[in-house]
Amino acid sequence: MSLVIHTTGLSKSFSGKQVLKDVSFQVEKGVTTGLVGHNGAGKTTLFSLLSGFLKPTEGSVEVLGCSPADPILSNRFSVLPQDAGFVHGIKVGNQLARLAELQGFSSKEAKREAVRVLEIVNLKGEWGQTPDNLSHGMRKRIAIAQSFIGEPELILLDEPTAGLDPESAKNIRNYIRDKQRQATFVISSHNMEDIEDLCQDILLLKAGQLTHQESIANLTARTTVLTFKMEQEVNDEIKQIISQISSVTKVESGKTGERRLTVFFSSSEKDALIEIEILKCLATSNLKYREMIKGERLADKVLEMSV
């Protein structure tokens, strides 16, 4: 087992206020990991500690076996910070080339590398623009592009798709998916669809503490659960109807307004038949649904675990 991140007893306080408490976890090489939690849970602080932007009040961080500040990591890990801005007045292409030079590329190669990463985010044509002339979404894509410079072994992405249009977000997700064999990604995001889509493990932070580190497959239990987005509110009567199916072990509903119905059933060789039976029951009871997902939705599960 090769670890890319190893933290022990990590704590961080700002002006006496503790925002991260005794966080210990490991990330294995090749396992894309999502960092999730409510606003103020300490995600960005943890992310900044992993990136070397902040220094821990207590505890230790190891990234690829070294301290995040170790110069040996120069070309081995990259970061997409949340709010970092580029230098005003300088062409974005030149800025990316300069960052590539800092990663060890020669001046000529650095320019080629800058073009390559601009192509990934579909902004090759904006090489000559200064950051001031680009929209927020475009600046975000340039920031994403800088994290793809070189061949980093570990890529830390803070809210990679926030503020992007659907097409750009899809494009970035595709690129991450393609790169998952070559690099380990740690993605901090509020977008559970992204996390569910891209990650194998999640780290859940709650009030500065790490409460869960689990595989998403286990969390969402895809084999014995069906989740429906209903067209009407799920009340006790509906839950009662579904509970009558012999293999169903538990029925849960979301909060008012969520219109979520989660049906748990006992695992057997005839899972597909049970699923059909549940669907038939819904149809005969005239209960219409908009969406059906095998397993639980990560967003619902995270919400449940965060309470």
Added chain:
Amino acid sequence: MSLLSRSLRARQILVLIKQDIARALQGSHGQLFFIFFGIFWFWILWKFSGGVANSLSDQNSVEEVWLINLVFSWFFESDPKVLFSDHPATLSLYYLFAITTMPMFVLVAASNQTAGDIGSQYLRFLIPRCTRIEVFVARFVGATVIVSASYFVITLAAAVMSFMIDNNAPLIQVVTYTLQITLSILAYSLPFIAMMALCSACVGSAGLSALAGGSVYSIVAVIASFSSLRWPEVGELINYLLPSMTKSMLLSLNLADLVQACFVALAFVVLYGGAGWLVFSRRDI
């Protein structure tokens, strides 16, 4: 030693200096400095082109010399007669103006060392690629290059003017005096740039950094002046904290004093730069 060489790589520093120079030339902060600096010196040198320095070196008028000496000894803390009698007068007058106005320009030119990186969080793009000490040293060297290059161009223009206006000045004297002035200006500017490295590491914007530098410099200078009225030794001691303390050494144009001033300037760089590094290395970014 190996840790220092691992953390302070010449290549990273060179790339960052290149970036710093590009930022100064293309960014609004740098352009504002160059415009003000250029206009100011164009105006001053244009005034000098009328031969005003030569009339100062002509000591026939007793009243004029008395008045000029009074003003100069107050402003420049030095007797200027030597400057005008033994050296090309126009270059000497330029040198006096350069030394006197330098703090104002350096406070602006060197204010954006790490402050801009901290404020915009651009440091977050740099830190995974280079160490903090590399960023700090490169920004200091970058600011020194920009200030030195700006003054070198103006000194060269003043030297050409001096050669044309000061009829008695032989070329070799103008050249050696120009070199001496260039070195003196560099020695005088270094403590100010180091002081701005400290201010820049403490705040998150170039404007605030310039304001902090100006305020600290003025307050310490005023405290030193008032202290010396009652406790001259204390006033003198406080004066040693000011980056301008090498001024009288540099204006004497004595080689021994120049060498001493260079060492004092280096001591200031270590003192202010070290304090700046302590702040920068510990701060969250």
